[in-house]
Amino acid sequence: MGCVKLIFFMLYVFLFQLVPSSSLLHLCPEDQALALLQFKNMFTVNPNASDYCYDYTGVEIQSYPRTLSWNKSADCCSWDGVDCDETTGQVIALDLCCSKLRGKFHTNSSLFQLSNLKRLDLSNNNFTGSLISPKFGEFSNLTHLVLSDSSFTGLIPFEISHLSKLHVLRISDLNELSLGPHNFELLLKNLTQLRELNLDSVNISSTIPSNFSSHLTNLWLPYTELRGVLPERVFHLSDLEFLHLSGNPQLTVRFPTTKWNSSASLMKLYVDSVNIADRIPESFSHLTSLHELDMGYTNLSGPIPKPLWNLTNIESLFLDDNHLEGPIPQLPRFEKLNDLSLGYNNLDGGLEFLSSNRSWTELEILDFSSNYLTGPIPSNVSGLRNLQLLHLSSNHLNGTIPSWIFSLPSLVVLDLSNNTFSGKIQEFKSKTLITVTLKQNKLKGPIPNSLLNQQSLSFLLLSHNNISGHISSSICNLKTLISLDLGSNNLEGTIPQCVGEMKENLWSLDLSNNSFSGTINTTFSVGNFLRVISLHGNKLTGKVPRSLINCKYLTLLDLGNNMLNDTFPNWLGYLPDLKILSLRSNKLHGPIKSSGNTNLFTRLQILDLSSNGFSGNLPESILGNLQAMKKINESTRFPEYISDPYDIFYNYLTTITTKGQDYDSVRIFTSNMIINLSKNRFEGHIPSIIGDLVGLRTLNLSHNALEGHIPASFQNLSVLESLDLSSNKISGEIPQQLASLTFLEVLNLSHNHLVGCIPKGKQFDSFGNTSYQGNDGLRGFPLSKLCGVDDQVTTPAELDQEEEEEDSPMISWQGVLVGYGCGLVIGLSVIYIMWSTQYPAWFSRMDLKLERIITKRMKKHKKRY
Incomplete structure (x- = not known):
């Protein structure tokens, strides 16, 4: 029995060891x-x-x-x-x-x-x-x-x-x-x-x-x-691998001039946007383990520092946003280099070094944008088969775009904009393109089919070239497209109807300044994400498409400079985010009717209805709804552009009239508050409610048939920079309160029926004669008719009577002077006859009237001379 117990005990111990x-x-x-x-x-x-x-x-x-x-x-x-x-x-x-x-x-x-x-x-x-x-x-x-x-x-x-x-x-x-x-x-x-x-x-x-x-x-x-100075002890930490101090502009960094204790261990050094006190020392040559170096925006100047060329294990080198200058040297054999960014410097010369660096087989990002590089891109470049991002924008490069760029198999982003490249856009070999921006060059020919067959293309920006032909409906196959900018080219034909159905991702649609014709038969589908639609400067006819009401996120709508024939689309006011509306230079007509809805156009910052055929009174109900203009934008000192989340690729552009000038394709500031209703057939009085729009920068009501007085409420427009009321029938005086508008740079009140004294002081001392010409009743600086302290206000009726009297030969001042000699003798004879024939009452009345006329003439004569 004891033996059995022993066996069971040993079995238990064995099983215990087997159990996890x-x-x-x-x-x-x-x-x-x-x-x-x-x-x-x-x-x-x-x-x-x-x-x-x-x-x-x-x-x-x-x-x-x-x-x-x-x-x-x-x-x-x-x-x-x-x-x-x-x-x-x-x-x-x-x-x-x-x-x-x-x-x-x-x-x-x-x-x-x-x-x-x-x-x-x-x-x-x-x-x-x-x-x-x-x-x-x-x-x-x-x-x-x-x-x-x-x-x-x-x-x-x-x-x-x-x-x-x-x-x-x-x-x-x-x-x-x-x-x-x-x-x-x-x-x-x-x-x-x-x-x-x-x-x-x-x-x-x-x-x-x-x-x-x-x-x-x-x-x-x-x-x-x-802030302050980075302790040098940081660089002598023997185990330091990653040091990230970016984005601290008040922090000063002084690199040790001798070998660092961390030289062998440091792999990543990010010091962009800090203050580097001195030039890059030779001690950088000892950073043999460094893989990533970011020294962008650190005020580096002079040639590219030579100690950096000894970093043979470097994978990412960012020296952008500095003041580096001179030509780009023949770079060393950076066999592990993935990213090289030298954008936003002052580098010059050509890109010949690209054809001699055949060891950059790992290079994925190459950025030389915003420099002063010149000449063509070398055509004999090889070894960049893994290149994914190529940025050469905003230089002075020219010639044709070499075929090796179009043949890059892994290309994802290509930005060659703001140069003077010519020739045609070739077919792309890459099937992974996300961004292609070639805008502001001299490229010609049609849009290549390979661009229209990309599965991941998000940004296609080809504006300001000489691209011609039609837009194929296959462009609607670009299901991932966010921004399509083909403006300012030579494209023609009709706009594909399916463009409005690209609702998955499309944010910006710019087909402006081409030769598109026909009606806008695009149906904008429910659920689209469009923020920007610009069809400005084409030959489009018909009506404003009602389906635009489905663009619930629309911020900018520019249909100006076409041949649209419609009444005012008041229903656009229901778009909750609409900030910019331009319908200028069309054939729109009729009165702008009030809907009674106070929630229309509440976020509008720019309203341009100029050069149409609108009639009736100014749209007071709409003007009263402009809530965004009823507050002053505080970004006047450092204004920002109105933009979308992808503003790195697209800023809102439109054609605006401000300060007496037309500007085409300008970027829009958040502070721009503009109303332009000029060159229509509006009549009636100027609504005083405009004085509530205190954020207004530009107001243009010129070339209409407006009458009545300039509202005194305009004194509330404290940031107004441009006021144009010219070529109307406005009467009365210029409100003295307008002298308080210290931001006013341009004033045009010409060709109206204004009278009285021009306000003095501040901005009014800077306006010339052209601001007031065509208003015969105005006096004061800068006109030759001066304002005296005793001047009475002359009403329009008195002015007309006076002009009538002045035009009479009997009361002509010149006639009085010429006939004074002989008239004296005749006059005495007439007096004798009147008295002797018993007509003293008639003569008395005539005498008083003549005295009044001569007195007025003498006063004016004194003022003039």
Whole structure:
């Protein structure tokens, strides 16, 4: 029996060794499971959250709701994102990165009951408006804390500096977080074990103290309002791999002139938009491990620094937005180079070096845009088979575009705009094109078919060339197209009807300044995303298409300079985002009727109905609805352009009249507030309600049949820069209050029936005769008819009577002077006869009238001379 027991015991020990150790682990403590479930219930899963997010290095991570696997029926150690200690079962790690969580993160959250946590990652969720709780500082065992990109806000609590065991701290967000200078110093001083510190976009507003962890490998402090001088000790951290200080223009960086301790370890150095104190020293030659260097916008000047050519392991080199000058030298053998950006400098010379660098087989990005490069692109370039992005825009390059560019098999982005390239656009070999912008050159011929068969093309910008032919309906196969800009070419025919049905992605449609004809038979479908439609400057006829009402996101509509024959499309006012409406120079006609709806055209900033046949009174109801013009745009000092989310490729352009001049294809500022109703048949009075449009910059009501007085309410237009009321029938005086318009640069009141004295002072002292000509009743500077202190206001009726009297031969001043001699003798004879024939009353009346006429003439004579 004892032998049997021994056998069973040995078998038990053997089986025990075969059982996986995980099956004998302690289960998750009940209180911790409950704490996690309570934490889960505080949030919802956001169904609209993206299926992908990105970590701080830009690596894509799949998003999914990890907490959906949390339930009472399973051990919490098996839940997604939860790790437990193998011995005690205590929760020691919680990874909820990219879990689509949405809700308020409470400062007393049940999460803080997990006192044994060592790793905690809550990044890339949506805790909008939540503060970072001081209780995070109670996780005394924490080595990793990641709270980035989860919409936390407010001050980062100083209690975070109590986490003395931290190796990794990542707290970043888009300028919603701040960290006081004292807290920053405390943080660096206490976290002596820190390997990685990432406070991207946190407002620190401090210098960098010299006392910090010597174990740092990653130091990420971009866009943190750092100032002062970067301690040189940073460059002597022996394990430093990544240093990111970009976007701190008040931070000064002085690179060591001797070899750095981190020379062998440093792989990424981002110092764009900081102040580099001196030239690049020779010590850069020792950065043998450097893979990425970004020194854009750092005021580098002179030739391209030679020490950079020794970085033989470099993969990305960004020196854009500087003041580098001189020709581009024969670059060394950068066999690992992926990205080279030298755009926005003052480099000159040609691109001959491209034909001699056959070792750039890994090159994917080449950017020499906005320099002073000249000559043609070499035709014998090879070795760039992996090139994906080629930027050579805004130079002085010419000649034909060489065939090797069109033959690049992996080309994604091509930008050769703002040069003087000529010849035809060849067929592209690449099937992966996303952006092709060749605008503002001298290219000719048709649009190549290969462009119309791209599956991923988003931006096709070919404007301001000599491209000819018709637009094929196959252009509507570009399902990913966001912006189509074919303006200012020689295209003709009709606009394909299907263009309005490209509703998936199309934002901008510009076919302006071509020779398109026929009616606009395009049907704009329900659900489209169009923001910009410009068909200006063609030969289009018919009516304004009613289907435009389906363009709910439309911001700019320019149908000007065509031959449209319609009444005013009042229904366009229902488009909620419409800011710019130009229907100028068409055959539109009739009165502009009031709908009684006060919500029409509320966001309109530019209204141009000039050069049509509109009649009746000015559209007072519409003018009263222009809510966007009833406030002054404060961006006058640094005005921004009206643009869309893709403004890197497209800024709103239109033709506008301002300050007496027509401007074609100009970019529109957010501060532009313009009303142009000139060259129509409007009549009646000018509505005083225009004075409520205090944001107006330009008002043009010229060449109509308007009458009545200039409203005194115009004094409220405090930022008005141009006022044109010329060629109307406006009467009365110029309101003296207009002298307060200190922004007024252009004034044209000519050819009206204005009378009285011209206001004095400020801007009115700068206007010339042309501003007032054709108003015979006006007096004062700069006219020759001066205003005296005793002048009475002359009414229009008195003026007419006076002119009639002045035209009479009997009362001509010149006649009085010429006939004075003989008239004296005759006059005395007449007096004698009148008195002797008993007509003293008639003579008395005649005498008084003559005295009055002569007195007026003498006064005017004095004023004139």
